Amino acid sequence: MSEKLEPIKVADVGDIEDEEAIVVDGATNGTGRDIAVFFSDGKYYAIDDTCTHEEASLADGWIEGEEVECPIHSARFSLCTGAALCLPASIPARTHKVELRGDEIWLHPGVPVEGAVTQVTA
Numbered sequence: 001m002s003e004k005l006e007p008i009k010v011a012d013v014g015d016i017e018d019e020e021a022i023v024v025d026g027a028t029n030g031t032g033r034d035i036a037v038f039f040s041d042g043k044y045y046a047i048d049d050t051c052t053h054e055e056a057s058l059a060d061g062w063i064e065g066e067e068v069e070c071p072i073h074s075a076r077f078s079l080c081t082g083a084a085l086c087l088p089a090s091i092p093a094r095t096h097k098v099e100l101r102g103d104e105i106w107l108h109p110g111v112p113v114e115g116a117v118t119q120v121t122a
């Protein structure tokens with residue numbers, strides 16, 4: 001990420017059902033890559049929408065607790081850190097900070113969540 005992107009409002013609280021996600025497309029969020037914003041167990045998370053294994057939308061996956069399972073080959077990712085938790089994915093998904101401003105959900109594209117996995121570990 002070469003330049004700092006502005007945070008954007010992506011939804012209001014209540015717009016994303018529990019264990020659901022919305023996709024903020026790459027042109028809108030400024031990163032050029034689609035970002036999925038998840039709501040699960042009362043918390044919001046954002047990671048890159050495209051699975052790091054092949055082309056699949058993680059927003060269409062199975063969301064449970066702090067994890068999402070890819071709808072194509074069932075790799076699981078941590079919504080907190082972006083870590084790939086099982087094969088066939090081994091590359092972490094990039095995380096993005098989500099902030100609540102009153103009842104508005106704001107996304108900070110390209111700002112990783114603290115503690116996020118950013119490197120592939122051998």
Ligand code: FES
Binds near residue numbers: 056
């Ligand atoms: S496309 Fe996601 S695990 Fe293969």
